[in-house]
Amino acid sequence: MDVRMVWRRWLAGHDRVRDALPAVPVVVVVTATTAVGESSWHEPRWQAAAWTAVSCLPLVVRSRWPLVVTVVTLAAGLALMAWAPDLALVPAAGLVALYTLAVLGSRRTAWTACLLASVALAGVHAATHAESLVAGSALLRFDFAIAATALGRAVRNRRDHLARARERAERAESMQEEEARRRVTEERVRIARDLHDVVAHHVTLVNAQAGVAHHLLRADPDRAFEALAHIKENSRAALDELRATVGLLRQPDDAPGTRAPIPRLADLDRLADGFRASGLSVEVTRTGVPAPQTAATELTAYRIVQEALTNTHKHAGATRAAVLLAYGPHALRVTVTDDGSPGAVRGAGTGHGLIGMRERATAVGGTVSAGPGPEGGFRVVADLPLPLAPASV
Structure with missing residues (x-):
């Protein structure tokens, strides 16, 4: 079996682990970014890395409470931006939470949170760096929140589209099964009707002729013999019609030629x-x-x-x-x-x-x-x- 398929199935049964996975690259990227200087590498700022790791802890329950996690992670990220204004990245945990809210929440809630987060990110960055709110670096943080929400809504729309397509396919399959059951029921009724006509007619005649034969067997043997002959003829006709009816069920179509054994008006x-x-x-x-x-x-x-x-x-x-x-x-x-x-x-x-x-x-x-x-x-x-x-x- 494909390793990726096994991994996906395992994650599907472990929601907490799946929700916490984005915290790993977030912490790694933040740690590496703090080690980048203007001209060389230096020791990472472990305080910023630790703060980022702490801010990622709420991501463990992001699927269960997406709005609450979004508020908490954005608040922690904004506090980190105010405490370490030289940090280049935006609150990555908050962006993951915004993405999750866009996937799981309503459109109105997602875009409202996105707008507030975008303004807050741009404002904090502009305030801590003494820049204009419409400066390029401030607008970049604004765009990050917009992009996270737009990506989440795109994933949500795709999932909804696939769910509707799956529902239509299931509905079409259900309708086909219902149509098949209806045809089977109609065929059963038709078979029961044919067998009723054949059996009821001939058994009625055989029963009547048997009564005549029994009544005349001693008084008028010739007429009793004639009644027995009619019984033989009717029983043979019943067998022929039953054989023809069963034969029709084995025919691949219902063309007029396949009805040759079935009696017609000429046989009245x-x-x-x-x-x-x-x-x-x-x-x-x-x-x-x-x-x-x-x-x-x-x-x-x-x-x-x-x-x-x-x-x-x-x-x-x-x-x-x-x-x-x-x-x-x-x-x-x-x-x-x-x-x-x-x-x-x-x-x-x-x-x-x-x-x-x-x-x-x-x-x-x-x-x-x-x-x-x-x-x-x-x-x-x-x-x-x-x-x-x-x-x-």
Whole structure:
């Protein structure tokens, strides 16, 4: 692992050590500066070095109390400038504190402290050196405080920018995860709807035909055998549709060609035959001019008819049902009616069938309504949009 990375991680867990580190170069530089003469080196002024070291002690807690540390270090530095006016440097500990205040504090607090510190530094230097407040050396001290604060604000702005960028990235990632969860939920609902349609329809027919076979097994073996044949046919159809549904989940796309195993409106007559074999008379009627339709619309219409007839056979106690496919210029209306009555309900349903029909219709831009028919019985009406015909040239 990189040594610098290890060092940074160690400092991140030791705030006091990190805050005190700038004191080391500050003391070293001040000590070396006091040893510089006009023409040669001489022994450092140890009193100034010691005073500088003492003024750096508050830096240990500069991250916790930046404003207090700024006031203390600047006061100590200004006292040092007044006591040793020939010292060339400004209060370095105070500049470090100003930088820290600019990074951690508010903009107003940082620049207010900077302005006061700049005026104080320039004023003390001018007073101790008998110079004008606008002299070059006095203005240099003024600029040092400005530079420390400006550097701190630049670091603060950069950190804020990186934090906002990180927040945007996390928000985008969260939105992607939420979108993925939403799609997974929609896919689960679609799979549950398909399996419900397939299983409920065929199991209902198999159950009805098994009851017929059991009832006629001794009295009329031929009809019982015929009912058993229908059970075999419906169970095989159920397996085929289940296999096709599972196969769709393995397809890389949802192109129309991948829906070949799924039943369509052309298979409604065969669907009606299955219900007739179980004792429900079903009549299929088509009106209007059949128009081209998408595979999704055709599958939706078929499933709605299938579910409506299944509900009729299971719950309505009906003996007859009628399916009407009315093709209009822009929509296909599917109507399923029966002659059942509320008093003849055979069992309570879960309500998933009607929910599934509405979800299917909504998915292709259509609507479904269900309720008692005007002449008794129950009626399901679905309006499904048809694709616009291409304009003739």
